[in-house]
Amino acid sequence: MDVRSTQSYLYWLFCQFELITCSYLMEPWEKVLFYTFNLCVAALLLYTAYVFVAVHLSSACQLLWPFLGNPRENALSVVK
Amino acid sequence: INHIVHNGGLYKRPFNEAFEETPMLVAVLTYVGYGVLTLFGYLRDFMRQWKIEKCQNATEREEQKDFVPLYQDFENFYNRNLYMRIRDSWNRPICSVPGAKVDMMERVSHDYNWTFTYTGRVIKGIINMGSYNYLGFAQKSGACQEAAAKVLSQYGAGVCSTRQEMGNLDKHEELEKLVARFLGVESAMAYGMGFATNSMNIPALVGKGCLILSDELNHASLVLGARLSGATIRIFKHNNMQSLEKLLKDAIVHGQPRTRRPWKKILILVEGIYSMEGSIVRLPEVIALKKKYKSYLYLDEAHSIGALGPNGRGVVEYFGLSPEDVDVMMGTFTKSFGAAGGYIGGKKELIDYLRTYSHSAVYATSMSPPVVEQIITSVKCIMGEDGTTVGEARVQQLAENTRYFRRRLKEMGFIIYGNEDSPVVPLMLYMPAKIGAFGREMLKRNIGVVVVGFPATPIIESRARFCLSAAHTKEMLDTALKEINEVGDLLQLKYSRRRLVPLLDRPFDETTYEETED
Numbered sequence: 001m002d003v004r005s006t007q008s009y010l011y012w013l014f015c016q017f018e019l020i021t022c023s024y025l026m027e028p029w030e031k032v033l034f035y036t037f038n039l040c041v042a043a044l045l046l047y048t049a050y051v052f053v054a055v056h057l058s059s060a061c062q063l064l065w066p067f068l069g070n071p072r073e074n075a076l077s078v079v080k
Numbered sequence: 081i082n083h084i085v086h087n088g089g090l091y092k093r094p095f096n097e098a099f100e101e102t103p104m105l106v107a108v109l110t111y112v113g114y115g116v117l118t119l120f121g122y123l124r125d126f127m128r129q130w131k132i133e134k135c136q137n138a139t140e141r142e143e144q145k146d147f148v149p150l151y152q153d154f155e156n157f158y159n160r161n162l163y164m165r166i167r168d169s170w171n172r173p174i175c176s177v178p179g180a181k182v183d184m185m186e187r188v189s190h191d192y193n194w195t196f197t198y199t200g201r202v203i204k205g206i207i208n209m210g211s212y213n214y215l216g217f218a219q220k221s222g223a224c225q226e227a228a229a230k231v232l233s234q235y236g237a238g239v240c241s242t243r244q245e246m247g248n249l250d251k252h253e254e255l256e257k258l259v260a261r262f263l264g265v266e267s268a269m270a271y272g273m274g275f276a277t278n279s280m281n282i283p284a285l286v287g288k289g290c291l292i293l294s295d296e297l298n299h300a301s302l303v304l305g306a307r308l309s310g311a312t313i314r315i316f317k318h319n320n321m322q323s324l325e326k327l328l329k330d331a332i333v334h335g336q337p338r339t340r341r342p343w344k345k346i347l348i349l350v351e352g353i354y355s356m357e358g359s360i361v362r363l364p365e366v367i368a369l370k371k372k373y374k375s376y377l378y379l380d381e382a383h384s385i386g387a388l389g390p391n392g393r394g395v396v397e398y399f400g401l402s403p404e405d406v407d408v409m410m411g412t413f414t415k416s417f418g419a420a421g422g423y424i425g426g427k428k429e430l431i432d433y434l435r436t437y438s439h440s441a442v443y444a445t446s447m448s449p450p451v452v453e454q455i456i457t458s459v460k461c462i463m464g465e466d467g468t469t470v471g472e473a474r475v476q477q478l479a480e481n482t483r484y485f486r487r488r489l490k491e492m493g494f495i496i497y498g499n500e501d502s503p504v505v506p507l508m509l510y511m512p513a514k515i516g517a518f519g520r521e522m523l524k525r526n527i528g529v530v531v532v533g534f535p536a537t538p539i540i541e542s543r544a545r546f547c548l549s550a551a552h553t554k555e556m557l558d559t560a561l562k563e564i565n566e567v568g569d570l571l572q573l574k575y576s577r578r579r580l581v582p583l584l585d586r587p588f589d590e591t592t593y594e595e596t597e598d
Contacts, residue, residue: 012570015570018513019513019517019571020112020511020513021112021116021513022113022114022116022511023513024513025165025166025512025513025516026120026165034120
């Protein structure tokens with residue numbers, strides 16, 4: 001029953017989150033508000049990561065270590 | 081921060097006290113939790129002000145809304161928004177004698193702790209880890225109860241007068257002689273209320289022109305008494321002898337603030353066991369300092385009388401010192417003797433003075449006779465004068481329970497404050513949600529604990545405080561420890577990082593202000 005133990009572990013993790021952020025003490029409507037806010041912030045962070053981080057990382061790599069790229073591209077850039 | 085001190089021969093036994101530092105991550109997360117609750121507190125206050133939500137707490141009347149606001153300070157904000165959420169852990173009504181096991185009335189709240197209703201059910205047999213019942217004298221059967229019942233039928237319950245007028249019974253005289261003999265002092269006086277003993281007698285002993293040096297973490301009764309007296313109060317760091325010595329030196333050298341005259345009296349206020357930290361005062365060093373700088377010592381043994389020392393005579397016996405070194409020995413009968421009231425012991429001149437000039441003696445009703453008899457019987461039992469070894473057995477059982485409980489909790493990985501020998505065991509919780517969760521989870525498992533938060537402790541250092549008792553059997557302690565282990569795993573309370581700092585094996589001098597050596 002590995003699914004059961006993973007499920008109970010995830011539930012335990014969720015309980016720890018509830019205890020640390022004190023949503024354990026909130027009334028249901030406060031919890032809804034709090035979780036909505038948290039999910040929105042998390043979703044925005046993920047979107048930002050997906051759209052921008054890949055582009056930023058690759059341009060940073062090109063700047064710092066240009067010799068790690070495509071050999072034909074590098075030859076072209078040297079010739080130019 | 082663990083270390084064993086052998087300080088120049090002043091201590092005849094090792095003094096193990098530890099206050100482990102708060103882990104950084106836990107402190108940050110605690111602040112996060114308080115931050116979230118504060119934001120929601122502001123939101124709820126906003127909704128209450130704009131009538132979106134019904135306001136159930138105390139507010140000013142409509143006509144007084146333009147006056148100076150009464151409920152805007154932090155205490156009231158905390159009360160409305162944080163304390164209300166976890167209020168069901170306190171003021172729980174019990175309906176039996178608070179012995180090792182207690183019965184509690186079940187109550188539920190349908191509007192998030194603003195009002196409570198009783199379901200009518202009584203939860204029986206809850207293991208009581210919260211009552212100050214150190215020697216187990218809170219009993220409804222036994223020698224103490226029979227003697228108290230006999231005196232009740234002889235004298236009745238009320239005294240209807242103060243000590244100075246018509247309320248001085250022969251029972252009170254007998255009690256005072258017995259308490260003086262028990263403590264090893266010349267004379268003693270008993271009062272009806274422990275808090276009033278401190279707050280009403282310190283003003284009688286010191287006044288304007290005197291200096292009071294009081295520990296940082298002294299009880300509210302000592303603080304109130306010190307403030308009422310009108311003397312100058314200076315605070316030294318908790319149990320820190322360098323801080324105390326520095327204050328004493330400054331007081332002797334500089335005298336009173338403007339006039340530079342010498343102080344009339346210097347009184348050092350300390351407690352035997354500090355109930356929120358579980359620490360024991362460094363009495364040998366305090367007495368050495370007191371003698372060196374010619375000041376007076378007021379020792380409040382509320383929690384340590386009966387609980388420390390091989391014969392239960394308190395912290396003076398625990399360190400092997402003479403009771404004549406302590407000028408004023410104060411204590412209460414509430415904790416180890418199963419009664420109510422307080423006493424002050426000392427030299428005959430001091431007690432005779434207090435009989436005339438103490439507010440409590442002149443104005444307060446004297447102790448009720450059955451209570452007096454309970455104290456007399458329990459003191460005789462502890463001293464062994466009733467012919468049995470019950471008292472001695474109880475004192476030893478308490479010491480064993482203390483050592484066992486503390487050792488097991490430390491092994492499990494909790495952060496425990498205080499001295500190894502103190503029967504008060506604070507277990508750190510830190511996060512506000514865990515305060516409420518711990519209290520509720522332990523009650524579900526039939527164990528009653530006292531959890532403490534702000535304002536009794538600093539705001540991030542909230543704790544659960546266990547008070548051990550000689551009435552707890554090893555099976556009860558094992559059950560309790562098993563449940564605490566479970567709840568500790570469930571709530572992730574095992575913060576201890578078990579850092580063993582090397583032992584500080586040399587006497588303290590001016591350069592070791594802190595208790596660690598890095």
